Amino acid sequence: MKTLSWKIGGETLHSRLFIGSALYPSPAIMEQAIIASKAEVVTVSLRRQGTEQGAGEHFWEIIRSLGLKVLPNTAGCHTAKEAIAIAKMAREVFGTHWIKLEVIGDQYNLQPDPYETVEATKVLVKEGFEVFPYTTDDLVVAKKLVDAGCQILMPWGAPIGSGKGLINPYNLQAIRQAFPNIPLIIDAGIGKPSHAIAAMELGYDGILLNSAVALAQEPVMMAEAFAGAVEAGRLGYEAGAMQEREFASPSTPTVGVPFWHQNP
Amino acid sequence: MIQVTINGEPKQLQKNTTISEMLTQLDYQNEWLGVAINTTFISKTAHDQTIIKEGDHIDILSPIQGG
Numbered sequence: 001m002k003t004l005s006w007k008i009g010g011e012t013l014h015s016r017l018f019i020g021s022a023l024y025p026s027p028a029i030m031e032q033a034i035i036a037s038k039a040e041v042v043t044v045s046l047r048r049q050g051t052e053q054g055a056g057e058h059f060w061e062i063i064r065s066l067g068l069k070v071l072p073n074t075a076g077c078h079t080a081k082e083a084i085a086i087a088k089m090a091r092e093v094f095g096t097h098w099i100k101l102e103v104i105g106d107q108y109n110l111q112p113d114p115y116e117t118v119e120a121t122k123v124l125v126k127e128g129f130e131v132f133p134y135t136t137d138d139l140v141v142a143k144k145l146v147d148a149g150c151q152i153l154m155p156w157g158a159p160i161g162s163g164k165g166l167i168n169p170y171n172l173q174a175i176r177q178a179f180p181n182i183p184l185i186i187d188a189g190i191g192k193p194s195h196a197i198a199a200m201e202l203g204y205d206g207i208l209l210n211s212a213v214a215l216a217q218e219p220v221m222m223a224e225a226f227a228g229a230v231e232a233g234r235l236g237y238e239a240g241a242m243q244e245r246e247f248a249s250p251s252t253p254t255v256g257v258p259f260w261h262q263n264p
Numbered sequence: 265m266i267q268v269t270i271n272g273e274p275k276q277l278q279k280n281t282t283i284s285e286m287l288t289q290l291d292y293q294n295e296w297l298g299v300a301i302n303t304t305f306i307s308k309t310a311h312d313q314t315i316i317k318e319g320d321h322i323d324i325l326s327p328i329q330g331g
Contacts, residue, residue: 044327045330050325092308
């Protein structure tokens with residue numbers, strides 16, 4: 001398939017799929033799935049660690065060996081203060097000014113807290129971060145994030161890990177129309193390749209997912225499926241779909257039809 | 265001695281211990297570490313000068329899987 005390069009956060013990428021590194025059945029499957037996804041950006045996180053060499057260190061060795069761009073997240077944070085501290089730690093540890101800003105406001109559906117997210121954005125943008133904000137499909141929150149300095153938006157398709165797809169395509173379309181020049185990534189809620197295609201056909205610039213691949217029966221195969229889906233959805237969007245019609249219209253020429261009027 | 269919390273666990277440290285000294289004492293050899301005291305990030309360049317105080321909450325974080 002034709003691969004079209006694009007730019008986000010000062011980087012030129014070829015894949016429009018961002019992939020998470022969590023929840024895989026094993027580190028080996030994680031590695032194979034990331035490779036199969038053709039993603040150039042992988043999300044990572046920071047957690048408290050003991051002094052003994054643990055699974056975290058082995059994980060980080062694998063990710064480094066893949067040579068991909070990392071997008072650290074602030075998962076688990078509930079306040080702007082916590083998210084700012086994690087973002088700064090991530091910048092030092094991972095050597096990137098990219099941060100997936102995630103400030104959770106509700107434990108049940110892991111909905112982001114818009115007030116704390118905007119507050120953290122203001123500080124992080126001033127500190128030179130490229131903020132990838134995890135947000136809902138709320139247009140007004142999206143506007144506030146852009147006003148706060150975000151040059152990228154990451155609305156959810158559905159709550160994290162739900163696999164429900166795009167629960168509010170109308171709102172996602174409104175965000176696309178309101179911000180034609182802001183890269184938009186669907187972050188969270190994608191469950192199947194068809195969900196990713198639907199998002200790309202709305203004109204979204206990319207997809208960030210984790211559970212959909214990691215929790216599939218065959219994660220490596222699913223990663224490959226998503227690589228194709230994201231590319232197909234983008235090409236479909238760029239090609240421009242035909243107008244939907246309320247009536248049937250034959251695609252095969254009607255001139256010269258044999259056995260005319262002989263059909264019952 | 266001072267009483268502090270390190271990654272949620274109560275610990276005792278000598279008075280005037282710096283972050284660098286604490287990491288050595290606790291045998292943190294991983295170079296991929298981020299440190300925060302009381303939810304404020306402390307950069308590596310400040311580890312030698314930053315003295316840990318009574319009651320400080322210290323977080324020592326390292327890379328892990330994330331979505």
